[in-house]
Amino acid sequence: MTAILQxxxxxxxxxxxxxxxVQPLAPEDWIQRDExxxxxxxxxERLLADRRDQVLKMLSSALPAATELLEMVLAAGETVEDGAVIRQDGRRVALDWQDPLGSLGRIAQQDFCILEKPTGSPEHILTGAVLCFPASWTLAEKYMQPLTAIHVPVDSYDAGIxxxxxxxFDGVQPGRPLWRFNALWYEDPTLFQPRSQSAPRQHSGPDQALYLRSERQAILRLPRTRAVVFSIHTRVLARADVMRQWGQPASAGADLV
Known part of the structure; x- marks a missing residue:
């Protein structure tokens, strides 16, 4: 398969x-498109057709939050005509309000995770996600898990973090989203890269890698259902393009995965 690169x-x-x-994010900038x-x-679309059970999961109780999320994405600049979205590439995609995450997966470049905090729970739980581009984690292992379990086996994610x-997640307010990014060096530019949390990981320096993979992650509160959305915009760049734009790596993520 040909690599998809920015x-x-x-x-x-x-x-x-x-x-x-994290840092503040302008509300109008939480959804982005790039080249x-x-x-x-x-x-x-290929992954949703061929691997739906691997890239989309949702509790039935998360339907109201997923519906509200789809409404917000449509309001962020999508062209809607007669119950369908006219995408930037000219394709017409019918909206399925019984499958809001499936619809989102076909119209937005981002992946989306829905996290809700049940009454009495100390943590938010992953109740739904459309995750077509996992970066070395597996949706099946994280689905219905709390935040701490979701971040296993990230070494730096200690009790304090x-x-x-x-x-x-408790404090983020509607209309005041936040964002952060990560950056890791990869040998393989493939976007769909699931990996079990028990699988061994290589730890090599960035000098050996051909590609940089970075996620722009946004965190926002849905005003009606109060669920928290974690969106992921994935970019993969050839090493030469990263160096051309930003110079030599000084403190980039050091893992080669």
Whole structure:
């Protein structure tokens, strides 16, 4: 399969931030498209057709939140005519309100995770997601899990970071989204890269990698259902393009995965 690559990235991915590394995000900027939109959308449609059980999961109780999320994405600039979205690539996609995450997977470049906090629970739980481009994790293992379990086996996600992230999810307000990014060096540019949390990971330096994979992650509160949405916009760039735009790596993510 031909690699789907971007050639530029709108932030410096080599300027690492300590976890959780969040900053305010303008509400109008939480949904983005870039030059790889058409190719990534085509890959998302293929994955939803061929691997739906691996890239989409949702509790029935999460339907109201997923419906509200679809409404917000449509309001963020999509062209809707007669119950269908006219995508940027010219394709017409019928909206299925009984399958809002499936519809989202076919019209938005981002992946979306829905996290809800049941009464009495100390943590938010992953109740639904359309995750076509997993970066070395598996939706089946994280579905219906709390935040701490979702972040296994991230070494730097200790008890202190876990508490800070939970406070962040508790505190994020409607209309005031947040964002952060990560950056890891990869040998393989494939977008769909699931990996079990028990699978061994390589730990090599960025000098050996051919590609940089970075996720722009947004966190926002849905005003009606109060669910928290974690969106993921994935960019994969050839090493030469990263160096051309941002110079030599000083503090980029060091893992080669």
């Amino acid at each position: 050639t530029t990235i709108p932030y410096d991915p080599l300027n690492a931030r300590k976890l959780p590394g 790889a939109y058409s190719e990534q959308i085509a890959e998302r 876990a508490a800070r992230v939970q406070r962040l």
